[in-house]
Amino acid sequence: MATNTNQTDETLLSAIRSGGQARENALRYLYLLPGLRETVARFVLDNGGNRSDAQDVFQEAFVLLDRNLREGRFEGKSALTTYFVAIAKWRWVTLRRQQGRYTEISPAQYDGAVESPEAETLRAEHRELLAGAMGQIGERCRELLRLYQLDYSMEEIAGKMGYSGADTAKKEAFRCRMRLREVLENDPLWADVNA
Amino acid sequence: MNRDEQIFDKIEAYLRGNLSAPDAAAFEAEIAADPELARLVKTHRLERQGLEWLVERDLLAKMNTWEREAEQQETTPALRISFVRRWWAAGVAALLVLGVFGWWLLQAPSDVGGPPPVVSVPKPKPPIAAPPKTTPRPSPKPPTAGSDDDRVAGTAQPKPSQPAPSLPPAVKPPATPPVPAVDYPALASTYYKESDFMQKSGNGGIDPPGYGQALDSYRSGKFD
Numbered sequence: 163m164a165t166n167t168n169q170t171d172e173t174l175l176s177a178i179r180s181g182g183q184a185r186e187n188a189l190r191y192l193y194l195l196p197g198l199r200e201t202v203a204r205f206v207l208d209n210g211g212n213r214s215d216a217q218d219v220f221q222e223a224f225v226l227l228d229r230n231l232r233e234g235r236f237e238g239k240s241a242l243t244t245y246f247v248a249i250a251k252w253r254w255v256t257l258r259r260q261q262g263r264y265t266e267i268s269p270a271q272y273d274g275a276v277e278s279p280e281a282e283t284l285r286a287e288h289r290e291l292l293a294g295a296m297g298q299i300g301e302r303c304r305e306l307l308r309l310y311q312l313d314y315s316m317e318e319i320a321g322k323m324g325y326s327g328a329d330t331a332k333k334e335a336f337r338c339r340m341r342l343r344e345v346l347e348n349d350p351l352w353a354d355v356n357a
Numbered sequence: 358m359n360r361d362e363q364i365f366d367k368i369e370a371y372l373r374g375n376l377s378a379p380d381a382a383a384f385e386a387e388i389a390a391d392p393e394l395a396r397l398v399k400t401h402r403l404e405r406q407g408l409e410w411l412v413e414r415d416l417l418a419k420m421n422t423w424e425r426e427a428e429q430q431e432t433t434p435a436l437r438i439s440f441v442r443r444w445w446a447a448g449v450a451a452l453l454v455l456g457v458f459g460w461w462l463l464q465a466p467s468d469v470g471g472p473p474p475v476v477s478v479p480k481p482k483p484p485i486a487a488p489p490k491t492t493p494r495p496s497p498k499p500p501t502a503g504s505d506d507d508r509v510a511g512t513a514q515p516k517p518s519q520p521a522p523s524l525p526p527a528v529k530p531p532a533t534p535p536v537p538a539v540d541y542p543a544l545a546s547t548y549y550k551e552s553d554f555m556q557k558s559g560n561g562g563i564d565p566p567g568y569g570q571a572l573d574s575y576r577s578g579k580f581d
Contacts, residue, residue: 193420221417225413356399
């Protein structure tokens with residue numbers, strides 16, 4: 163499936179990697195692209211899922227697409243939408259196997275000629291630990307760390323968060339990271355994760 | 358920048374893939390030789406998963422917002438049309454109600470706040486002048502003119518077996534025009550004779566002076 167978009171894959175990719183409002187606009191464009199959701203839903207429905215499964219898989223695949231694009235895992239060997247559908251199919255097959263339901267789908271059916279999705283979702287025990295820790299560091303630290311993770315520059319973070327400059331933003335980012343580390347290391351689940 | 362911050366930045370650059378290949382290889386050798394550094398890298402990697410969790414959470418919220426916005430854009434025109442239709446229907450309904458109410462007011466003015474209906478009791482009329490218009494009872498023998506039995510039969514109530522006569526218009530009072538003044542003395546003069554009222558005198562005649570005086574007093578309004 164080719165990317166039948168008005169925007170080229172290169173434009174979208176560049177916007178997503180640049181972060182900020184450009185990233186959000188590009189992701190919104192892709193998310194609402196006609197036909198994309200239906201393609202994923204058809205695959206899920208044809209392979210033992212229902213409408214709710216299709217919606218979950220579509221959103222999880224979109225999260226993975228965003229991360230893979232930001233981390234440079236997409237090499238541009240296929241169209242962006244083809245890559246996304248491959249991630250969604252791979253995600254549904256993985257979920258079915260985790261549920262103990264064997265699905266008669268060969269890898270060629272979901273990733274075909276495109277590169278491997280290489281998508282990983284957070285493990286359940288990590289997700290629980292991290293969600294608990296993030297709840298204890300405060301809203302400002304959460305927002306600052308989110309911007310930091312999205313590769314906003316320290317100048318941009320200072321502007322958005324109201325700091326006096328990049329140095330202050332950098333110090334605040336470090337302080338928030340140390341706060342997060344302290345919370346994590348004091349969490350009872352920490353030992354299980356590090357085992 | 359203290360040493361902790363320097364180590365932090367080095368680990369961050371390594372995990373983000375920002376180190377050159379030789380620098381990355383050298384750093385990996387350090388990690389392998391230093392358990393404390395290896396522990397820090399592991400912790401750092403988990404923290405980055407936490408940061409990714411923040412991004413994921415934000416993106417999921419945005420996806421739900423985009424879906425709602427798209428649904429609103431799809432449903433807004435239909436909603437606008439149905440809204441206009443609803444107002445049209447309400448307007449037509451209001452006009453109908455007003456129309457029915459107005460028609461009711463015009464059709465039954467006496468039922469709403471008007472004066473109470475005047476039920477006029479038919480005045481008793483002399484049997485000769487206005488015999489009741491009842492259906493004559495079928496009689497086995499033809500009526501005989503001038504017989505007493507026929508007069509009684511003409512004023513008697515009909516028997517139950519007979520069809521009910523039409524009721525006088527008491528239920529729905531007719532429009533009551535002003536009742537003209539009745540000249541009772543003239544009527545009396547027309548239909549009655551002096552002999553119907555005056556006692557006969559002993560000699561079989563009538564007392565003309567008394568009757569005339571009474572008639573004059575009545576005509577002049579003296580009823581004492």
